[in-house]
Amino acid sequence: MLEKDTKSLEKTILVGVITQQQNEEKLTEYLDELEFLTHTAGGQVAKRFSQKMERPNPKTFVGTGKMEEIHTYIKEHKISTVIFDDELSPSQQKNISRELDCKVLDRTNLILDIFAQRAETSYARTQVELAQCQYLLPRLSGMWTHLERQKGGIGLRGPGETEIETDRRIVRDRISLLKEKLKVIDKQMAVQRGNRxxxxxxxxxxxxxxxxxxxxxxxxxxxxxxxxxxxxxxxxxxxxxxxxxxxxxxxxxxxxxxxxxxxxxxxxxxxxxxxxxxxxxxxxxxxxxxxxxxxxxxxxxxxxxxxxxxxxxxxxxxxxxxxxxxxxxxxxxxxxxxxxxxxxxxxxxxxxxxxxxxxxxxxxxxxxxxxxxxxxxxxxxxxxxxxxxxxxxxxxxxxxxxxxx
Incomplete structure (x- = not known):
């Protein structure tokens, strides 16, 4: 039974960096916690990767050599997800996804996913969805990388941009709607607290x-x-x-x-x-x-x-x-x-x-x-x-x- 459950878990690897602000011992603590978060979300950690550098690479978080090492491991062991210990910028997430050709998450995304799994009430689900939309909005362009591989195709560039703008508008509207919904619930909860x-x-x-x-x-x-x-x-x-x-x-x-x-x-x-x-x-x-x-x-x-x-x-x-x-x-x-x-x-x-x-x-x-x-x-x-x-x-x-x- 345990073997079956283990096989059904999503195979992941963890990535972190050792910097002046975060020594090796501290990184180990954070990766231990990240592994527990991954287990909570339904993943199984196959390996951890770390690199010592002054600061994270602004393009790919880790260096070129480490990216190649990670990519090779992903292909050889059929890894489906890579999770980074720090929050990635939209451009980092886009670049890393393109190079590794697999699902790329960061700590923030992972925590939001766990919250989405755990939310039971309508109020909690609304709170989590709002947080997810706010996280998603600046990262929408990365979801249209399939269009970039077809650059030069007649009629693709314009509709691609239109699709992104349409999605952004949808997400912004959804954020506004969720905020209004939370305001109503917040007022109700404030009344409940007052009635206690x-x-x-x-x-x-x-x-x-x-x-x-x-x-x-x-x-x-x-x-x-x-x-x-x-x-x-x-x-x-x-x-x-x-x-x-x-x-x-x-x-x-x-x-x-x-x-x-x-x-x-x-x-x-x-x-x-x-x-x-x-x-x-x-x-x-x-x-x-x-x-x-x-x-x-x-x-x-x-x-x-x-x-x-x-x-x-x-x-x-x-x-x-x-x-x-x-x-x-x-x-x-x-x-x-x-x-x-x-x-x-x-x-x-x-x-x-x-x-x-x-x-x-x-x-x-x-x-x-x-x-x-x-x-x-x-x-x-x-x-x-x-x-x-x-x-x-x-x-x-x-x-x-x-x-x-």
Missing amino acids: GALVRVALVGYTNVGKSTLMNTISKSEVFVEDKLFATLDTTVRKVVVKNLPFLLTDTVGFIRKLPTQLVESFKSTLDEVREADLLLHVVDISHPDFEEHIASVNQILSEIKSDGKPTLMVFNKIDAYKHLTIDADDLVTEKTKRHYTLNEWKSTWMHNVGEKNAIFISAATKENIEEFRERVYEAVRELHIARFPYNNFLYPDYKDAEE
Whole structure:
């Protein structure tokens, strides 16, 4: 069964460059993530290609020799798709497609494709389609390369240009239509958010595939879709949660990722409004991932872009059950201890020092380790916000602990 599934996967290769801004180790991390994205989209990576250069080639991203090497491998192994780790310009995509004579994607295109697969609701599908159209518009000319091979043919040049202009007009009109459709839905969602009353709003944020949906299911006892793939959840889910008789709204949002396409940030701005309007953020982190600190930085950057970086935040370090640290032989004088060798206790002391003991907690949503402590921490934070919002109405909730007892 597994063999059959593997055979049905699309054979792909990955391409990246080592530059002054991106060393070999960093490129390996990005290509690991790109391979996971490819697997999520339904592809199987046959090989990775990389090249060291000052900056990507403006015409073909990589050098001539590397392009020939890639082309030879494609022909010999019947590769159907080549995926580049960075966003290609329209001219690069056109040139590379002509030289390799196969499907050429970049990271942005791949992420958009996954979003298109994962979109369940009409709203999510509209957001994804808008992002795809915005990505497609400047690249339409590359789709008419078959006309260029017939240059000189009577009557081909004019109709070719007309077809491109017609397509551009169709895509522009579609973008306008989708934007108008989103405006209507955005207004409806704004009304829905306004109708939720004065309950404290808590939003789960974090990198993709860190366990936000699993945590949502654990704390709210709901059934949100969970899968070990990137962007398993696209649609925002809001649940009313009660901890010790204190109700609040908990929102599960779309996961973030490094090099998140600008088209997606723009088209998903209403989804991100759930984060903007939240009173408390639960920043979920997969501590078992070797690059989790960079994931934190990526999420913080996006939070800053949507002006949500100053909100009260509880750092939730998830998957402590899966965390494995490197052990160092005391007699090994060659190995220098780095952060990659930290024990879980060392990470705890580090982050509790960085953000404060009240603002960091280490849990496992899957095995429910420390979940009661997590619920207590969330309760305290929500209660604090509730009292600040209703300083004169707290006779309604005199003391939740006493009420619980």
